[in-house]
Amino acid sequence: MGNWRVIEEEWRKGPWTAEEDRLLIQYVNLHGEGRWNSVARFAGLKRNGKSCRLRWVNYLRPDLKRGQITPYEEKIILELHAIWGNRWSTIARGLPGRTDNEIKNYWRTHFKKKVKKSSTDKAEKTKARLLKRQQFQQQQQQQQLNNQNDMKRLVSLFEEKENNRVPNLYSQGKQEMAFLYQNTANQEQGGGFFYSTKASSKYEDIIWDYGLWNLDDFNANLKIGVYYNSLPCMQTLATPFY
C-alpha cells in the first residue's frame, strides 16, 4: 500500500501554472497528441496523463475558439441536445472549436437556470389561473343566486298575474323563465374555456415545458417521430457525427 500511495501523492493537482502549460505545449509540439502518460516523464511535469490530456483538450489546443457562446451556437446546442441528450462530446463535434466540457458547463449554467425559472413561471401562471377560476366561480354562484331570485320574482309575478287572469303577462313571464333556465344550464356546463389548451407549441415551448434537464422521454419521442416533423431545423442536424 505504501509505495502506491506515495506515487499517487506525487501527482500535482489543481490549477495549472503558466510554466506547466508551456511544458505541455512544448511536449505536444514535439511528440504530438497521445501517449499522455509519457508526458510526465518526457516533459518534466508532475501531472498524470489524464490531467495532461484534459488540459490540452479543453484549454491549450490551438484550434479552440475563445469567447462567449454565440446565439447561433446556443441554438445549435439546443437542437443537438434535443437529439442527443447529455452526449456532450457528440454535441461538441457539431460546434468546431468548442469542447464538450465548455458546452456541458454552458448548459448547466444557462439552461438549467432557465428550466428553474420556467417552472417558477409556470407555477405563477397556474396560481393566477386558479385565482381567476375561483373569481369566475364566485361570479357564477352570485349570478345563479340572482337568477334564482329573478325566477322567484317571475314565479310570484306569474302567480299574481295568473290570479288576476292577465293573459299577455302570463305569456311574457313564461318566455323569460325559459330564457333564464337555458342561461343557467349553459353556465353550469361551463369550465371548458378554462381547461382549453394550446393546440401546438413552438420548439422552445416544447423544450421548456418538458424540462430541459431530463429529456430522455422527449428524445425517445423524437426517435419515433412525435416531434420530429414539427422541428424542421432538427432534421438537418439529426445525422450522427460518427
Add this chain to the structure above:
DNA sequence: AAATTCGACAACCGCCACCGC
C-alpha cells in the same frame, strides 16, 4: 465595508470501451 450568494469556468473522479499482449 464585510459577509454571503451567484455565475462561469476549470479540473477531478469514476466508469467504461477499446486495444495489444
Add this chain to the structure above:
DNA sequence: GGCGGTGGCGGTTGTCGAATT
C-alpha cells in the same frame, strides 16, 4: 478469454471574481 494500459466520456466538485445583501 483475461489482464493491464490508455483514452474518452459524463457527472460532480472546486475555485475565483462579481454581484448582492
